Amino acid sequence: MCKVQFYKMEALGNDFVLFDGRDFSQDQISNLIKKENLLHIADRRLGIGCDQIILLTCNPSSKTPHFIRFFNQDGSEAGACGNGSRAIILYLSLCGEKNLSFQTSEGLITGKISGETISVFLPPPSFDASKIPMKPHLKGKDVFSDIKIKTWQQSYACSIGNPHATLFFETPDIALNERKKLGKILEHHADFPERVNIGFASLVTPHHLKLYVWERGAGMTYACGTGACAASINAIFLEMAQSPVKVEMEGGTVCVEWDRKNASPILLSGTAHFCYQGIIKIPSFTRG
Template identity: 35%
Template structure:
């Protein structure tokens, strides 16, 4: 039997498995089975906490479809809560410093990248105002914050058919590693509304890396200067970034319950 915790950040929910004392073999099929909300435990992402030679712990992230991804902001905020202390976390996106704050955590998410081949895109283009769009959407921006994001700043977010357009854009050949699709609207001074179609997970109540990428794109486009509040369906995050620096994300993290499971049954 293996122990796990069910946690969430703004409704973006996780099964968190501590694999530091005993290795847990995780395949795409097993992650998908655990994430299944009817026949499994149920989650948007599965998180494996392991040992690290470079940091306090390592973190691997599997989407509900079984794909392994580089970064997840909401999950990163859950790690210091899971550990009960401030932690340096080794991820595929680099080392992330996560500190406990009242009601959640504050995380240094590292420096964003803007080169077309760092997103990555299939061919060279300006990533601040891309020479690409879909139907009536405005020309987007692209940012890599450990994982790839494309951001559309819309005049009327409620008029966008996100469930239809999200998967079309996620799987467009322009994005060889697929992409997280962010639909944003300026809601006020240093305030954004955001809905994210997440790569491998679909519509989600919150996406921490999406909030980071969208805030960075808004600052690059001079829509605001930050720090800013990013309002997602699940709640608010505060994102700060100064060009040339690292991104700081602050927001809630919640422990729901602990449990045990036989991973060989999945």
Template identity: 35%
Template sequence: MKLAFTKMHGLGNDFVVIDGVRQRVNLDPEAIRFLADRHFGIGCDQVLLVERPVDPSRALFRYRIFNADGGEVEQCGNGARCFAVFVREQGLTQADTIPVETLSGPIELRVEADGQVTVNMGRPRFHPDQLPFLAPTEVDEYPLEVDGEPLRIGAVSMGNPHAVLLVDAVATAPVERLGPAIEHHPRFPDRVNVGFAAVRARDRIDLRVWERGAGETLACGTGACAAMAVARRRGLVDTRVRVDLPGGSLVLSWSGESDQPVWMTGPATTVFHGRIER
């Protein structure tokens, strides 16, 4: 297997992006793990695959996301911004607004005049069945026992499942200890991404994220949306919020209405192009 690829990142959340439109691509879990390996492969948090859409009348591309462990996942906000920049840089489209298919449904990407990308991330889904999360009813906050420790979490799907834990300060949050324990908690049958969020003001959240199948990353777009949605639903933040992650900042907007999407704006950076043979 010889593949042309592009290395990109969104606030340090890094990706191997592969054009599956103009080259034949066969990615099984072993190949994904090889590409993502930082010692023997290229190295990345996720592998992104650009494909032709299933329904060309509704989308320009199909956007597929694979975690470093080889598993395919539903959504990745930082990856979506990189996807938009990639297809334009590669001459696959010159459209400013790019509708794409994802495993979790259609989303829309918009390249702004300053080069940043705004993504319609879809509406937050709070019902436990939509994550999935084992709970008898939908509430704003759930008790969760982790290794004998009682916690309180918010739970929301942004196309992929998120648990959000409010903390006093992200610098001292027990990400390495609680992240994997919550990710694999039996009440999350499909595992879960875990956000550790500190609300600093009504327009600012600090955030660290333990990503399902990848570990802690420098930034997580859907994690930022999830943290903002959980905080907004509890009345802790306003409709527009800056979320500061270890890799940089994203701007999120959500009205708080259940039928309205979260909008995310942030950068996407191309690092280098290459070819790899497996």
């Protein structure tokens, strides 16, 4: 066992355990991200507890010196995390970094801070079935048509670096037990070979929607940044909403901006906070 420093961050109640692995060897990184270690770290009773685990490492690219990987509660890896990205921008700023950007497996993410608002520019969304991924015959619209859901109006799917399907309802007051039941079923729907994040959304105005998110590999969370982006973009694509969109979730509110005509990057803005730092023992982790 070896003691490893971690940093606890949160954005709208979406909480993260961040490891700054810029001085870790490849063997140390490989050991840290073993599934059994990730499960222990994410366990809210036996470990630290979090929605996602974030690993910061060095990047050889000339565009940014930072590379980020995201891991879910169940140990699976995610290509993107909107609120986690905003937490990383805050962490880099607190470290005195001037370059507030980082590379992920899905592309380059840049950020900025203005007062208490932390924003990130995420790569443009994809509606290509092969990139979401989902079965090609669906073409994004009316996914889960084989599932009967009360007050469900329509749905749409897209990728924000990870797969999202948004279900639009007449009312935002969807009972928690109903969301949990549907989320568990729909995450594993056969039309999505790599599983899918589920958004339960309702429009208040064309610039304001309410959202609950069942996250792939994490379940119901207080907030989800890429889920907020997906819900806004899907609503804009269906001509139900207009940018900018205020997205209200249980943990708080974010603002999503996206120019559909120019297929621009997505701007996600909201608050994030550093909570505390600590030490956790990781089995078989030895310092170099």
